[in-house]
Amino acid sequence: MRPSAAQIGQRDRLHETVSARLEERILGGDLQVGDKLDSESAIAREFGVSTRAVREAIQTLVTKGLVARRHGAPTTVVRQDVGEFLDTLAVSVRQRLSSDQSYLEELMAARRMIETEVLGMLCGRPDPIAAPVTEALVAMRKARDAADFPGFVNADAAFHLALVHSAGNRILSIMYDNFAALINEVIQLSSRVLSKSLEDAYDEHAEIYDRVRNRDGAGAVTLVRAQIDHSATRLRIAIEKTRTEEKRDG
Incomplete structure (x- = not known):
């Protein structure tokens, strides 16, 4: 069964929330360049969301150039300083x-x-x-x-x-x-x-x-x-x- 518009909207809000919180940690210095993010499952447990929402959140951070991820390796903070x-x-x-x-x-x-x-x-x-x-x-x-x-x-x-x-x-x-x-x-x-x-x-x-x-x-x-x-x-x-x-x- 295909998800309803309400379910899609809720999922979007969840991954946006996770993305925003992780971005705050990176820009605020809590996560430094070279630091590894926790596993998707650990982040999902922390925020009470699905791993799919976490993957979408991380992809947003990748698009912004804040993190990099490679298959089989942890997601890494790559934000350059000013x-x-x-x-x-x-x-x-x-x-x-x-x-x-x-x-x-x-x-x-x-x-x-x-x-x-x-x-x-x-x-x-x-x-x-x-x-x-x-x-x-x-x-x-x-x-x-x-x-x-x-x-x-x-x-x-x-x-x-x-x-x-x-x-x-x-x-x-x-x-x-x-x-x-x-x-x-x-x-x-x-x-x-x-x-x-x-x-x-x-x-x-x-x-x-x-x-x-x-x-x-x-x-x-x-x-x-x-x-x-x-x-x-x-x-x-x-x-x-x-x-x-x-x-x-x-």
Whole structure:
């Protein structure tokens, strides 16, 4: 005899309940990556459901990428943490960049969102400047004095990374860390279109530093937003220049 609609609905609710409870344990850390789930029969006894409901619940978790199961082996938690997930995301973005360079501009927009949010957080503190921010600015000054363009660009990227890290928000830091290499490449590429001297570039960062140190959030945000927008403009020019050169050489 075929199950009624009511019976099917009840079974669905049972497996959804089991799935939700197991997901809470995984995301909450009670079940760590590499841990084995109990047998289907043990889970069924715990929740007072059929083993069929448990199998359906586990399949839901498999679909979400939270667990993996192989024939004859226990079901294993495979959830990646936020950092690993975003690292994979960064790789995906990099792959898209190779075929659609407009992604570079979208990366700049994401960078602007993170950095301006961070500035607001920092300027609300009694001591908003962390040592790595100062160290990066010093490195920029030394690179400026030595006319070391590559060194200056690397210190530039380190300055912005240090600002994000000093906010102490782990999620923002993880996000920025995983895209830091891409952002550095963007800075390198956009810097090929020279529109300012190293002296002017240093002074710009020094002013941002002073605004943050003095807890002038609005002023710091305005400067950083303008800096990133200007970099995006230079980026478009650099991309177009590269395309023109490729067409000419091809």
